[in-house]
Amino acid sequence: MTTKPAAVHGVSLATSLAVAAFVLAACGSSPARRDTTMMSGAVPHATASAQSKAAFDDADVMFAQMMIAHHQEAIEMAELATGKATYEETKELAEKIKSGEQPEIETLQGWLKEWGKTTPISEAGHDAQAGISDANVKTLLDARGAAFDKEFLTMMIDHHEEAIAMARVERKQGKSSKAKKLADRIMKDQQAQVTQMKKLLARIP
Numbered sequence: 001m002t003t004k005p006a007a008v009h010g011v012s013l014a015t016s017l018a019v020a021a022f023v024l025a026a027c028g029s030s031p032a033r034r035d036t037t038m039m040s041g042a043v044p045h046a047t048a049s050a051q052s053k054a055a056f057d058d059a060d061v062m063f064a065q066m067m068i069a070h071h072q073e074a075i076e077m078a079e080l081a082t083g084k085a086t087y088e089e090t091k092e093l094a095e096k097i098k099s100g101e102q103p104e105i106e107t108l109q110g111w112l113k114e115w116g117k118t119t120p121i122s123e124a125g126h127d128a129q130a131g132i133s134d135a136n137v138k139t140l141l142d143a144r145g146a147a148f149d150k151e152f153l154t155m156m157i158d159h160h161e162e163a164i165a166m167a168r169v170e171r172k173q174g175k176s177s178k179a180k181k182l183a184d185r186i187m188k189d190q191q192a193q194v195t196q197m198k199k200l201l202a203r204i205p
Contacts, residue, residue, distance in 0.1 A: 056115050059173035063166060063183065064108040065120045070163055071101040071108075074156070080140070081152045089200050090149045093193065097156070100189060104182065111179065146204055153201045160190040160197075 074097055081094035112119050140151045167183035167190075174180050 055176060056111075056179065057173075057175040059170060060176040060179045061112070061115060061117050063170040063174060063179060064112050065117070066166055067163065067186070068105050068108050068112075069120050070159070070166065071105050074101055074159055074163075075105075077140075077152065077156060077159070081148075084144075084148050085152065086146050087149050087200070087204065090152060093196065093200070094152075097193070104186070107182065111176070150201065150204055153197045153204075157194055157197050157201075160194045163190050164194075 078094035078097040082091055082098075085091045085094065109119050137155075140148070140155060143151045164187050167186040170183035171180055171187075174183065
């Protein structure tokens, strides 16, 4: 994946607000989903086609679309870290993020195609440029030496915690078993990385 440093500008207030909106919207959807469940119970002889279409819901689609864009941002940040970080542990973590999240993006893209839904990748790339005024990202881009490692780790911790929150919503609201399984893995992997980053951050003078 070829990534220009400017693309990291996508880590903006708009992204955080989008994640928050996703969490709030999904949490507020429970009553409707209970109604849908009750209605579906009144049709015991659903066709195989209908059952196939019911294998996912809006929460699954939103999870996939949002996580693709979110992972893209993490990869863009990690690309920057592999070239600018001072500490080898930071660089190794960045490589691990890239190698772990790119396959997940491809998996999520495949599901959206299977579900007949659109992928947000091209749009996310354009939106990334719109976040250029974000003060925190500018600090990251301007940072040098150990200061860069600190900024990168701090931002990536926040970024991972957003992903964990999104995954929790998917576990609660999603219908697709494979999407929920991926959400479980994201929660486990990214929480482990958050713990690692906090320890590394504490050691940087």
